[in-house]
Amino acid sequence: MIDDVIRTRRTHKSFGVEPVQRDALRELFELARWAPNHHRTFPWRFRVLGPESFERIKEAAGPSEAPKLERAPTLVLATAALSGDLISDEEDVCATACAIYAVLLGAHERGLAAYWRTPRVVRTRAGREALGVPDGERVLGLIHLGPARSSPPAPERPSVETYLSYLP
Numbered sequence: 001m002i003d004d005v006i007r008t009r010r011t012h013k014s015f016g017v018e019p020v021q022r023d024a025l026r027e028l029f030e031l032a033r034w035a036p037n038h039h040r041t042f043p044w045r046f047r048v049l050g051p052e053s054f055e056r057i058k059e060a061a062g063p064s065e066a067p068k069l070e071r072a073p074t075l076v077l078a079t080a081a082l083s084g085d086l087i088s089d090e091e092d093v094c095a096t097a098c099a100i101y102a103v104l105l106g107a108h109e110r111g112l113a114a115y116w117r118t119p120r121v122v123r124t125r126a127g128r129e130a131l132g133v134p135d136g137e138r139v140l141g142l143i144h145l146g147p148a149r150s151s152p153p154a155p156e157r158p159s160v161e162t163y164l165s166y167l168p
């Protein structure tokens with residue numbers, strides 16, 4: 001049931017070494033197509049890092065940050081292609097977040113570990129250049145993917161009463 005997939009998905013920080021194969025990645029990222037998206041701009045962009053781009057981003061990250069990029073065997077940069085219109089851009093960032101979440105849920109459903117991460121380097125000019133991100137795209141994060149190595153505990157969460165109210 002979708003409820004169980006939503007409740008049991010976790011952020012993983014420890015991964016097995018086997019990269020996710022291209023056919024599995026294609027299947028996973030196909031789920032992004034179905035994200036809700038006002039004006040159907042389809043703004044999400046996903047770039048799977050290969051060995052050269054991985055070396056470039058590690059170099060841009062520097063020695064203190066680079067080791068954390070090595071946690072997962074497969075890294076995917078998630079960006080939103082924006083138009084410059086403030087309202088559309090806000091909606092397109094939201095749509096891209098929905099698309100990323102679809103991928104995270106799909107990964108979990110398939111027994112893969114995933115981690116949506118926003119390391120400092122992807123916000124820097126050097127990090128963007130390392131991954132060839134053009135000016136019109138907003139970086140939403142790096143998705144770490146790979147075989148699960150543990151079952152992370154669920155962090156405490158506020159109850160529904162703290163954020164759900166009924167207006168008269």
Ligand SMILES: Cc1cc2nc3c(=O)[nH]c(=O)nc-3n(C[C@H](O)[C@H](O)[C@H](O)COP(=O)(O)O)c2cc1C
Nearest residue numbers: 009010011012116117118119140141152153154155
């Ligand atoms: C937009 C976004 C950015 C995130 N960036 C980071 C990050 O840089 N480092 C990190 O440890 N976790 C990051 N996370 C994961 C959250 O820490 C995690 O979702 C939260 O602790 C709840 O755990 P759960 O995903 O297992 O439910 C990010 C999550 C989102 C949605």
